[in-house]
Amino acid sequence: MTHADFAPVPAAPLPVSDPREFYDQLAGDYHLMFRDWWASSRRQGEILGGLLARHDVQPPATVLDCTCGIGTQALPLAMRGYRVVGSDYSAAAIARATEVAADRKIPIRLVEADVRRLGEVISSSFDAVVSFDNSLPHLLTDADLAAALTSIHDRLASGGLFVGSIRDYDALVRERAGGVMPGVVSVGGEPRIYGQAWQWDEQMRTVRIHMFILRQQDGEWRTVVRSTTFRALRRAELTTALTAASFTDIEWVDPAPDGYYQPVVTARA
Ligand SMILES: C[S@@+](CC[C@H](N)C(=O)[O-])C[C@H]1O[C@@H](n2cnc3c(N)ncnc32)[C@H](O)[C@@H]1O
Numbered sequence: 660m661t662h663a664d665f666a667p668v669p670a671a672p673l674p675v676s677d678p679r680e681f682y683d684q685l686a687g688d689y690h691l692m693f694r695d696w697w698a699s700s701r702r703q704g705e706i707l708g709g710l711l712a713r714h715d716v717q718p719p720a721t722v723l724d725c726t727c728g729i730g731t732q733a734l735p736l737a738m739r740g741y742r743v744v745g746s747d748y749s750a751a752a753i754a755r756a757t758e759v760a761a762d763r764k765i766p767i768r769l770v771e772a773d774v775r776r777l778g779e780v781i782s783s784s785f786d787a788v789v790s791f792d793n794s795l796p797h798l799l800t801d802a803d804l805a806a807a808l809t810s811i812h813d814r815l816a817s818g819g820l821f822v823g824s825i826r827d828y829d830a831l832v833r834e835r836a837g838g839v840m841p842g843v844v845s846v847g848g849e850p851r852i853y854g855q856a857w858q859w860d861e862q863m864r865t866v867r868i869h870m871f872i873l874r875q876q877d878g879e880w881r882t883v884v885r886s887t888t889f890r891a892l893r894r895a896e897l898t899t900a901l902t903a904a905s906f907t908d909i910e911w912v913d914p915a916p917d918g919y920y921q922p923v924v925t926a927r928a
Contacts, residue, residue, distance in 0.1 A: 678797045679748050681887040682728065686751035688883065689729045691872050692853055694844050696731070703791070704735020706919050707822070710912075711741075711787055714820050714925060720786035723814055725774045726794030730756035730767075736789075737767040744781060746772040774798075775806040777814050787820040793921065795897070796825055796889040799865065804892075808904035815928035821906060824921040827914070828891040832863045841871070850875050859891070866891055894922060901926050 690696030711722070718740030724733035727745030729752050737743040737760075747753055750771055757769050772780040774790070775798070788811045798804040811821055830836075841854030852873040857866050869886045894911055901909050906926035914920050 678887050681885055682747075682749035683751040685870075685885060686729060686749060686755045688872055689752070689755070691851060691874070692870075695846075700731045701735050701738075703732050703919070704739055706917075707732055707736060707789065707791070708739045708741075710822060710919075710923065710925070711736075711820070714787075714822075716787045716820055721783070723777075723781065723785040723788045724790070725772070725777060725788055725811060725814070726790045727756060727769070728752045728792075728794075730759055730769070732789060732791045733767060733769075734760060734763070734765050737765050738763075744768045744770065744783075744785070746770050746774075746777065746781060748773045775803060775810055777810045781814060783814075784816045785814055785819060786816060787822060788815055789821075790823045791919075792824060793826045793889065795823060796828070796892045797887075799888065799890045801900070804890075804897075804900050805904060808900055808906070812904050812906060812928050817928065819928045821901075821926045821928065822923060823897075824919055824923045825892055825897065826889075827922050829893050831866075832859075832891055832893075835859070835863075838868070864891055865889065894924070897924060 693699045719742050722736055722741045722743045724736070724743060724745045727733040727747050728749070730745055733743050733745035734756065745756055745767060748771060753769050753771050760767050760769065770780055790811070795804065795807065798807050815821065836857060838857040839855035841852050843850055843852050854871050856869045858869070859866050865888055867886060867888045869884055871882065871884055873880060873882045898909050901924070906928060908927040910925050912918065912923045912925070914922060
C-alpha cells in the first residue's frame with residue numbers, strides 16, 4: 660500500500676473555545692450524541708415532570724428552561740402541559756428547538772438569552788427554573804456562576820423551585836476520567852461513532868472535552884471534532900454558590916436506574 664491509496668484527510672476545523680460558538684456549530688448535530696434523541700428527550704421529560712410534581716410543581720405551572728439548547732427537556736415538559744419558556748444563548752440551538760416545536764406542534768416560547776442576564780430578555784417570574792445536562796459548568800468563574808444563579812433566582816416566584824443537573828465531577832475527578840468511550844450506532848443503515856476525549860488541567864478544576872462524531876453518509880466517512888471547556892464543578896461548590904445566591908432547601912438526588920443520569924440538585928427561591 661502506498662500513500663496514493665489514501666485520500667487526503669480534510670483539515671479538521673479549528674477547536675472553538677467559546678461555548679456559544681461550540682453550541683452554534685453543534686446545534687444541527689446535537690441529536691447525534693444520542694441513540695434516539697427524541698426518545699431520550701421524552702424520557703427526560705417524564706423524569707423531570709415526576710421530579711417537578713414531587714415538589715408540587717404540576718401542570719399548568721410555569722417553567723423556564725434557562726439553558727434549553729435544542730429543547731431536550733423544554734419540549735417534552737411543554738408537551739406535558741407545563742407553560743414553558745426555553746432560553747439559551749446559542750441562536751442556532753434556539754432556531755433548531757423552534758423548528759422541532761413547529762414540526763411537532765408543541766406550544767412553547769423560545770428566546771435567546773444569556774443565563775447570567777435573563778432579566779434583560781425575560782421579565783416574568785416562574786414556578787420553576789430548570790437547567791439540565793451539565794450546562795452550568797460552562798460558567799468557568801465564580802463571578803459568572805454567581806451572576807447566573809442570581810439571575811435564575813430573580814426569575815423565580817417567591818418559594819419557586821430551581822432544578823439543575825451537572826456531571827458527577829466529584830467522582831470523575833477521583834477516577835481521573837478520560838472521556839466517553841466511542842460507541843457505534845446505526846440508524847437507517849448509516850452508521851456513526853460518537854466519543855469524547857477529556858483533558859484535565861493540572862489542578863483538575865477544568866476539563867477540556869474533544870467531541871468526535873464520525874458518520875458514514877453516501878458511503879463516505881466524515882469526521883467532525885469540536886472542543887469546549889467545562890468547570891469541574893463539585894457538588895459542594897454549587898451548594899455554596901446556591902446558598903450565596905439566597906437559595907434555601909438545597910438537596911441533591913443521586914442518579915438512579917429509573918432516574919436522571921446525572922446528580923440533580925433542587926433548591927427553593
Ligand atoms: C450540554 S448543553 C445542554 C442543553 C440542554 N439542556 C440539553 O440537555 O439538550 C449546554 C447548554 O448550555 C448553554 N449555555 C452555556 N452557557 C450559557 C450561557 N451563559 N447562557 C445561556 N446558555 C448557555 C449552551 O448554549 C448549551 O445549549
